[in-house]
Amino acid sequence: MKNYIKVDEWKIIEEGFDPHVNKISESIFSIGNGRMGQRANFEEKYTGETLQGNYVAGVYYPDKTRVGWWKNGYPEYFAKVLNAANWIGIDIRIGNETLDLNTCKVKEFSRILHMKEGYLERSFIAELSGGREVKVHSRRFCSIVDDETGAIFYSVTPLNFSDVVTITPFVDGDVKNADSNYDEKFWDEVHQETGDKSALLVMRTKKTGFNVCTGMMFSVVSADGQGDYPSQPFSRNKYVAHEVEVNGVEGKEITVRKYVANLSSENYPVEILRDECQKTLRRIAAKGFDKMLVEQAAAWALKWQESDIVIEGDAAAQQGIRFNIFQLNQTYTGEDARLNIGPKGFTGEKYGGSTYWDTEAYCVPFYLATAPPDVTRNLLIYRYKHLEKAIENAAKLGFTNGAALYPMVTMNGEECHNEWEITFEEIHRNGAIAYAIFNYIRYTGDKEYLTDYGLEVLIGIARFWRQRVNWSSDRNQYVMLGVTGPNEYENNVNNNWYTSTIACWCMEYAIEAMGYVRESNAEKYRSLVSKLHLNEHEETSAWKHIIDNMYFPESKELGVFLQQDGYLDKEQTLVKDLNEAERPLNQKWSWDRILRSVFIKQADVLQGIYFFEERYDEATIRRNFDFYEPRTVHESSLSPCVHAILAAKLGDEQRAYEFYLRTSRLDLDDYNNDTEDGLHITSMAGTWMSVVEGFAGMRVRNDALHFNPFLPAKWSSFSFNILFRGAILNVRIEREYVTLSNQSEKPLTVCVFDKPYEVNGGGEVRAEYKPVAGNV
Template structure:
């Protein structure tokens, strides 16, 4: 059973009615962010029930000491994690001396809404406190995209059945901890606290990493429709807490309102000595604009984003809601403005995975940002890895690799490996291939080859060196093999010759050699610089090619499929459909020993390779592999259903593709994996977008030409989306009997529709 309390709505996420068992799930689903910071949808007022407090700042992390029972050489010394930052959303409320707390009050009415069209989060409720006072509350909150160091809250209270003395205390609390702390370390040191009549700040620094952060607030309090100004009656200034208390008597039916402007200024963007002054300046400017203007600007900024990124679907409200939720969260998480930042699998919605960067960015997220934004955004994601090349080389060196071989980390904040599990850290080396595939994907889509001579080729060479050294020549097979790995299917550890890993190794080497020849022919200055920097030799390239040409791939003549790894057919190939429902998900019911001996696949593995390199397989080969592996896949990774959806569309199995699409698009909204309270699956949300654009619409680059093979689920009347392709903006609309393409910007373009080459002229509508 999946959860089903989110109301279907095209533009909003809505929860009606209060259920304390849903609080942590909703804190994830209603999270907000602006690329620079984000926060879970915790209540502003006191809540003593079960809750998961979370506020996060992009790029600010702590190296928590790795906790393992048995240390191994080469093991990462720390697990980097995004920090739960000082909490600035809090507004304590007392009514006639009684604390407003929905856990101890009778909740008469409760509704919350995340408005994705305009970018704000609102809560309305009526509650009866233990002292018999009924109050109506409306709280609306936003994190500004335009002014990304600032958020704002408007919190209004109306006593319903009597006049009441109301105390409202907006505060900042720096005495916070991470739920995922390994050793209960203190992550923050408070340097300074300040309060004035209507403002205050706490300046902190992180232990070890020495990020300086000022968390500031500016508040106003008004009474009644005439908005009579109230002043704070008390300033609270403790070691790690500041507050401003407004006390006032409010007549029955009248409203008192606190507006709170707050946020973070960080030493990533300011001198350490200047973060406090920078906070004052940012908050003063925000307060001068006022809450209404901030909300208006927010709506305008989101309108601009939606104009390019939106996917519209008619006839299927839940599908429409799902894709917009995914697009909204992706844009809240990463803006593309800063090459120092990347996309954590949970974004700003939780602490799981440490908020770090995984291979998800290159394999899943890059296409979304590349197609819906300017090419510079995708280039910035590639540059992030280029800047960390030295550390990728250092990571490989720790494991015994030489000569500038690079192993990009499975998990990182700054380029150093910081993953906690050996079977991932040492063995899931396929992530190296995703780095190169992302460069290839960027170049083939944007046509911007310049990235390769400028930055990309150095990364390719270092990765090719790794694959060359990681392969072993097997005299038994007379082939090169790659031993002791974990593929994308993490339900198999320490296996030999994972097909996907071996294929990527071969492809990376061959692609690198091809680009060396291209750069030598056309970018001689860059070639000379790279040749000198890397100390590459012709003999080394020949040795690489020898490995690539003789790479081993396990294959079954019986099933006519490449095998996920050596020995895969030794397993009992019982289909997932034959498992009892009460055994699923297996990762919550089975021991790890049992999982490792089973045939069950956590996420697309062989099929991941077929998705990435489908032009190297015939339609019949794709079908055979899909029919063999899909029935064994439990989809207990968020990254899995989208790949299966895209391949099902390729095979013209639209009903099956639709089922996978619904699963990936509503993975969090319907809590398929029963874990949404830990945070949303941000990186897999890009896969939802891919399921439509690359899946149903069949977008590909074929012979350097943009092509589409559009299909449509029977549940939909029409769907449409835009792509930014080589300085053109195209709008594609698909209906059951055809496709319409409009060139909204740029020069005429030849594209391929259902295998037929057509020229799309400016402002011309083309029916196919």
Template sequence: MKQYLKLDEWNIIEEGFNPENNEISESIFSLGNGFMGQRANFEEEYSGNSLQGSYIAGVYFPDKTRVGWWKNGYPEYFAKVLNSTNWIGINIVIDGESLNLGECEVKNFTRILHMKEGYLERAFNAILKNGKEIRVNSKRFISMARNEIGTIKYSISPINFDGCIEITPYLDGDIINKDSNYDEKFWLEVLKGVKPYEGYVMLKTKKLDFNICSYMRFDITKNGEKLNTSIDTFQKDKYISNTAKIDCCKNDEIVVYKYVANTSSRYYDIDTLREVTEDLSLQAQNAGFQTLFEEQVKAWDEKWTHSDIIIKGDVEAQQAIRFNIFQLNQTYTGQDERLNIGPKGFTGEKYGGSTYWDTEAYCLPFYLSTAEEKVSKNLLLYRYKQLDKAIENAEKLGFTNGSALYPMVTMNGEECHNEWEITFEEIHRNGAIAYGIYNYVNYTGDKSYLGEYGLDVLVGISRFWAQRVNFSTGKNKYVMLGVTGPNEYENNVNNNWYTNTIATWTLEYTIDVINYLKENDIKRFNELENKLNISPEELENWQHIIENMYYPEDKNLGVFLQQDGYMDKEQVLVKDLDSKHLPLNQKWSWDRILRSCFIKQADVLQGLYFLEDRYNIDTVKRNFEFYEPRTVHESSLSPCIHTILASKIGNVEKAYEMYLRTARLDLDNYNNDTCDGCHTTSMAGTWMAFVQGFGGLRVKNDKLILNPLIPDQWEGYSFKVMYRGSLLKVDVTSNNIDINNETDKEVLLSIYDKNYTIKGYETLNIRR
């Protein structure tokens, strides 16, 4: 764990430049707006370790799979959101010497992520090898008000000399993904053009024909006065630049304002893409930096109005939760149902920027409670519109009759993950997608979704489960063989408890939805019955599976077994491991990990989280106290589930420990992997840990439930929840709970098992 960032309630602050931390900081200080993202790379040249990252949402490349040998059903490619045109570049040359923080002396370095206003600021003094010192301050943001616009204000001042400063703003499309399987560059040039104070680069992918265009414009001022100096233009393959040479005196301030529009053919016709991008950049330049900045502050104020969480008395926890919320809000906005959320968001290349089951299991609750209904609905529609591909994926593995297996990793609905134990075995992901439908309908009350979209998906998934099980004559039960559960430190196991459980739950829920539609919308049900060819015999078969599924259990211990044979393993607790062995995934062989009892993330506990209403508190407690000590939490998705369950059973100390771990996972680099991107979907889990854990938020029988508890480390906290058209602010201290309805819509609540009704603009006070 590396803790080098200052604690602050609203800002992420790095003081002093340590090149060893640079790639970590590039991830942490990333910016985005749901349509594009940018790692916190330097504008000027840098020869040290860096992962250049500029990303355009939904623009990806099918990078050819790289495996040692081929298996039937292997995907041919791994989809990757592409590292696209480097639009932030501004090279600086001082009297013939380049400004390069990897080669000069750096003093007074600060990097600040201003989360409240949504911008990145960096300042430093640099002493070059020729002895000349300059002061630099840069501010940049990606506009939350204008989807295509990124803006930079870059200021340079000579400290101890008079001389010439060369400034070269540029666009560079000749880039490569660091994770390219065969070191291939994925872009081809389409067009480029350059003239003084502006220029553009238009590229297309070698496959799939995505086109992107970046158009830059810039202004230069000297001591506040706009310059109209002569410009040298330059272009080469996929690259354009302008160079201005400016004579300066000591303490002069030269400021470059760079305005860039980044667009893609996902939103504009290829034939008009360049013209549209040119116009958008001109609009941004005409508006000017200050106006764009004011728009940014206003847009972020609206985001924080609906999603802020306040923690009193614990700056470490306060900073962390706001950082997580900030990254979530700039990763996904819900404006485009074709987009989804990658595990690293816009902060790095790992996992390809593709969609995993993380979205339904961890991200959906955040957007349900902090954004308007259509945002979370669009996450579900993403899967609905890929149902045909899910059926194709299942067919490739031998399933029939409309069975649907949603991919573990995807951009367009096709499976593109190529580790066999995940691609073919980690099928529990299907259950998370079904649960996502339930979660959305249960929270929003939008039951119309079931007839319009939901049942199609549920039937496809249920048909997969019904064909994936087989009947064991020895056990006289249905079993599920050769799977990998959420705990990826177990492969090819039989009867993973969670997978078996979520499978039968899906069958039950699908039957419930069918019965609901029969009773409430028979016309629509009849249409779906014919369309999907649902028969009574099929439903009877599902019911037989539900009633006769096998679930591994140790009755002596009173716990559900993670899978058959789990107790055959040597039972060692994590606390008894020498710390030199951790993290296991970096210190042990895979063979040793697979033979151990250690658990990567919540597995049985994942099921107890999803389906908590099925199990009494004693059952949850026994399973938690058995499995948590065996869990190494080497998945970023692990601590949040443990926080929620620890809160549920009243273990507030453990809940706080797990909360800090999930909340500060990236800020403190817990797993030594923040350099390749932040754990964006885990950040949604952090929100869950807080609101569902400490806040006790649930929705049951169309009623919002709160059961708040408070760690000893906190003086109090507050969070906001959007629920069926209302916005509630919940304030919790050791003595009081205040709930303020900030809208005119009445809300029915249950708090500590007592019912209340809060009228519009009313505040409810409860003594604890």
């Protein structure tokens, strides 16, 4: 675990330059706006260890896999978000010496992510040869107002010398992905041009044919206000730049303002891409950097008004949750149903930047409560539009009759994960997609979604589960063989309790949804029966028979559900008995040793208990929690949040708070030694869940919000806003009271510790704070 980020409630601060953690900082200080994102690489040249990263939403490349693609059903490629043209570049040369923090002496250095206003700031003093010192100050952001653009303010001040300062703003498309399977570059140049202090570059992806136009405009101004320095344009393959020479004067600042646009053929016809890029550049350059930054701060103020969580009395906890919320809002806005949320967002290449089940299981609750319903609806429609691909994916594996298997990893609906134990066996992802439909409808009340979109998806998923189980004559029950549950430290197991549980629930929910649509819209139902060739009686009877006769492993003696068959055959060593030097296991142990061990990567049985907690009494939840948590190494970013929520429900303050800190500061403190390749964006939604569903105990029951709060000892209070069915509710939890403030005109009935309160539009009520473990 690292501990070099300074604690501040609204800022992420790094003081002093340590090249050994630079890639970690490049991830932590990333910026984005839902359309594009940028790692915290330096504007000026840096020859030290770095992971260059600029990403454009929806643009990907199908990188052919190295192994397995010749096997039936195995994906031939792994879809990857691409490192696109480097738009931040501003090379600096002092006299004949290039400014490079890897080769000069760094005397002062700070990097600050201003989360409240939405921009990144960096400043340093570097000592060059001959003792010459230069000061640099930069600010940059990806605009959420003009969401295909970015802007940079960059200043250079010679502190103890005068000399020529050569400034070279550029756009460089000669980039590659660090994770390219065959070390190839994924872009071809289509067009380049330079103009008056402007330039643009059009690049096209190989195979997929996405065109991205990256353009820049800039100005250079000296301390005396001179700003008409002649610039010398130059270019080479995949690279356009301007060179500006300024007579640097001791103590006098030289400032550069650089405006950039990234426009994609996903959003514009190719033939007008360049013109639109130039129009966009002229528009934002006319605004100027300062006005754009004011607009950025105002737009972020609205986002914080919707989604902020205020924690009083614990600055580290406050910084952690705001960092998570900030990155979520930078990653996904919900304005484009073609886009989804990659596990690394716009902060790195790992996991390909593709869509996983993380979106449905972890991100949906955050967007339901902090954004209009259309945002989450778009996430669900994304999957609906991929239903035909899900049916094709299942057919490749031998499934028939419209059975749908959604991909573990995808960009376009086609499976592209290239690890067999995940691709073929981690099929519980189907359940997460069905659960997201249920969760959306439970929260919004929008049952018509079932009629318009949801039922088709649910039937395809139920058909898959029917064919995926088989009858065991030995057990006289249905079994689920050869699966991988959420705990990926177990592969190819039989009867994973979570997978079997969610499979049966999916079939139950499909039957319920069919009944609703049949009764509420008979015409639509008849149309779906015809479209899907649905034999309702035969299919639902088969589903019910599986539900009633499914085998679930459990230990009667211990009173726990067993993660899978044979789990108790393993040596029951606990995490506390591990040598800390052997952690994390996935970086220290062989895979064979991990698979034979009892250790759990993330919540598995507990994931199912979290989803379906209303089925289990407190004693059952506690037994399973106390059994599995000591065996869990939490080496998945998705693990601590589920444990925090369940620990809070059980009134286990110590573990709830410990897991909250772990999930909220997972990347800030580099808990799992893996932040350098990107942040864990989808688990950040789980951090929000840890507070709202964990400490605040929020649930939706019978069309109403319920809260059963639990206030950690280190916090004097915490508060947040919830958007629920057209109303905005502020919830504040203190030692004596829970205060509910309705910030909208719509009245709400809200339950606190199971007691209902009427909160009129614009009104406020107080409830006594009296937590009881297990009453969430």
